[in-house]
Amino acid sequence: MSRFFNFRHAAIAAACLAASGAFAQTSITVAQPADIRSTNPGVNRDNTTDGVVLNIVEGLVGYRQDGGVAPLLAQSVDVSTDGLTYTFKLRKGVKFHNDAPMTSADVAWNWKRYMDPKTDWRCTAEYDGRNGLKVVETTTPDDSTFVMKINKPSAVFLDTLARTDCGMTAILHKSSVKADGSWDKPVGTGPFKFVEWKRGEYVTLAAFKGYTSTPGATKSDGYVGLKAPLVDSVKFLVVPDAATAAAGLKSGAIDAGQITASDAQELKNDRNLTVQAPPQAVKNVLLIQTRDPLLKNQKLRQAIAASLDIEQIAAAASEGLGSVNNSAIHKGSAFYSAAQKKGWRYDPAQAAKLLREAGYKGEKITIQTNKRAHVPSYTVAVLAQAMMQSVGINAQIEVLEWATQLDRYNSGNYQMSSFSYSSRLDPALSYEQFSGPKDKQARKVWDDPQAQKLIDESFAESDPKKRQVLFDQIHALMIQQVPMVMLFNDLDAWAVRKRVSGFAVWEGKPRLWGVSVAAARS
Numbered sequence: 001m002s003r004f005f006n007f008r009h010a011a012i013a014a015a016c017l018a019a020s021g022a023f024a025q026t027s028i029t030v031a032q033p034a035d036i037r038s039t040n041p042g043v044n045r046d047n048t049t050d051g052v053v054l055n056i057v058e059g060l061v062g063y064r065q066d067g068g069v070a071p072l073l074a075q076s077v078d079v080s081t082d083g084l085t086y087t088f089k090l091r092k093g094v095k096f097h098n099d100a101p102m103t104s105a106d107v108a109w110n111w112k113r114y115m116d117p118k119t120d121w122r123c124t125a126e127y128d129g130r131n132g133l134k135v136v137e138t139t140t141p142d143d144s145t146f147v148m149k150i151n152k153p154s155a156v157f158l159d160t161l162a163r164t165d166c167g168m169t170a171i172l173h174k175s176s177v178k179a180d181g182s183w184d185k186p187v188g189t190g191p192f193k194f195v196e197w198k199r200g201e202y203v204t205l206a207a208f209k210g211y212t213s214t215p216g217a218t219k220s221d222g223y224v225g226l227k228a229p230l231v232d233s234v235k236f237l238v239v240p241d242a243a244t245a246a247a248g249l250k251s252g253a254i255d256a257g258q259i260t261a262s263d264a265q266e267l268k269n270d271r272n273l274t275v276q277a278p279p280q281a282v283k284n285v286l287l288i289q290t291r292d293p294l295l296k297n298q299k300l301r302q303a304i305a306a307s308l309d310i311e312q313i314a315a316a317a318s319e320g321l322g323s324v325n326n327s328a329i330h331k332g333s334a335f336y337s338a339a340q341k342k343g344w345r346y347d348p349a350q351a352a353k354l355l356r357e358a359g360y361k362g363e364k365i366t367i368q369t370n371k372r373a374h375v376p377s378y379t380v381a382v383l384a385q386a387m388m389q390s391v392g393i394n395a396q397i398e399v400l401e402w403a404t405q406l407d408r409y410n411s412g413n414y415q416m417s418s419f420s421y422s423s424r425l426d427p428a429l430s431y432e433q434f435s436g437p438k439d440k441q442a443r444k445v446w447d448d449p450q451a452q453k454l455i456d457e458s459f460a461e462s463d464p465k466k467r468q469v470l471f472d473q474i475h476a477l478m479i480q481q482v483p484m485v486m487l488f489n490d491l492d493a494w495a496v497r498k499r500v501s502g503f504a505v506w507e508g509k510p511r512l513w514g515v516s517v518a519a520a521r522s
Contacts, residue, residue, distance in 0.1 A: 026232035028500060028517055030510055031239040031248060031257030033374045034402060035200050040183045041167025042114075042122045046406065047282070047422045050164045051509035052203055052236050054223065056097075057170035057188035060088050060107070060146070061162045062223035065506065067333075067425035069158045070224045072214065073102065073171055073189060083153030083462075088146045095210045096173040097193040104140035110171050111138055111148075118181065123166035130440055131432070132456055133157070155462045159426045164509065168223065191229040191513040203236040205512070220514050222506055227513040230502070234512050242373035249273060249495045255517070256496040256503050256510065258374045261319030264493040273495045277321060280507045281330035281423035281430070282490035284317070284376055286367070286384060287445050290483050291438060292415050294363050301482035303354035304365075304416075305344040307391040313383045314488035317376035322488040327475055328430045330489050334464070335427045339472035343479060343486075351391040364394045369418040370402045380487065381418040412442040420490065423507040427471045428458040434484065446483035 038044040041057050062072040074088040094102040114121045127135045137149040161169045173187040192205040207229035217226040239245040246263050248254035268275045314324045326343025329336050369381035388395035424430035436444040458470040496503045499518040
């Protein structure tokens, strides 16, 4: 009730502003179904958090719309012939939100901070040798040059720097942290500046008037290209209740918002709204803890997979928008081959046979889930429970707050979990997202030496044909071992007021640059 009360007041305030004309032409309100976890890029984050923070910060490189990587704060990137040295020439004239100029010293300071375990950056393990790759040296030959040397060639070094869950390896001003080194607020280089975060209610941003896009850019292109802020302010409003969000979109109190698939059809018929449902590489999955005393039995995991009518799950959980994909590689990838299309087959009789062979005696298996409206976690869990029970598996559901479920995932504290992974566009990065030694990173799901060897090879191999062979072998192993059940890729639905132009969502995250609004609300 308190959140709805806050939303009502926000709606009234928005109406008053529109009536008075104050800032009505240059502000936009975006509804999101959950609060952000922090403002610290790549630290204590989820996809909703990334969607806000990446309007504020930028890295040396960023993703293009097609999933390729291009320079962003870097003007150019030169790679040595042995693949071990990356030289970043920085763009001239880039300023932080406090108007301080960005130099290579700032990049070096950020890198040192990211590598400090106290920062708790999500992606430290990608660069400190724990996952094989290590940045062995960084230098600043001059104010506009930053050099990184790595221990072995990597096909995904730049992709990892661009990863959105890494906060795009954002380059921040030193004033982003307090004197004792603890986090304060993001002072970045992006098109919008951080203004305020009122926990549980909203985050507000303001246009950075000193922002400059990549020279020569003529259009937006993923997280690079033309990124001019065209509105004075943005408010990300927390609206957990889907019905309330839909009502706000209809009334005009909300300009854009993520909606449930079930609301998409109704809102399409509203003359003041448009509905977007862009595809993305988010993976909806059922995780299985392979170190659980019960679920370490591979035949039991195979029985679970055979008990699931995944086609029905995908259709029901996405309101018909999604389709089955048992591969960690998204369907839009050039690496989504015929081999990747092979998956688990729904076969209740085979499931029952495997249960007998596994020696299963009706022990309870708990599926953790949450009830966030914009993700299919709960629907997937309910359907999976019913299908598992129908073949004799004692499946039970535990509903958790999302923050609690995420903490359980990070610590490996679950039997099964209805979960969603944020986008990874390169297949090696997608497999690495859930694969690796659990002793070093408890959040890893698939801890298999043979699979890890193949994944490691895919990180080093740059030939697309050879990489394809590796990815197909990894997929076949995953289908056999069932460390998780990949279900389908996400299709998030968003509704946007027609007074708003240029609003776009990329890989589930709203981009507010290039967005403008008409003179008055309709």
